[in-house]
Amino acid sequence: MLLLAGALACCAGRSNRDETESVTAKTIHEVLAAHADSLMALPGVVGTAVGKCDGVLCIRVLLADSGAEARRRIPAQLEGYPVRAEVTGRIRPRARDNR
DSSP: OHHHHHHHHHHHHHHHHHHHHOOOOOOOHHHHHHHHHHHHHHHEEEEEEEEETTTTEEEEEEESSSOHHHHHHOOOOETTOOOOOEEEOOOOOOOOOOO
């Protein structure tokens, strides 16, 4: 009986310790990399980036226009990081300078 009580106490202590240990979260760059393809597949999305929103790191979703449909599909956050939509217009490559 005493042996059983000792074993249960040992296991209970280990269980509590496991619950309080922190798990390393993904970085914002890892989160963006994991979700960039699905964000880029949304209509009107022309790019994604990491930036600052109200002084904290956030994921920026760049939009071709201010249409409500695109904004409605963009999540408010991804894996704990805030997401902000920003209208940039169409993004085109710069013309090559042939000097």
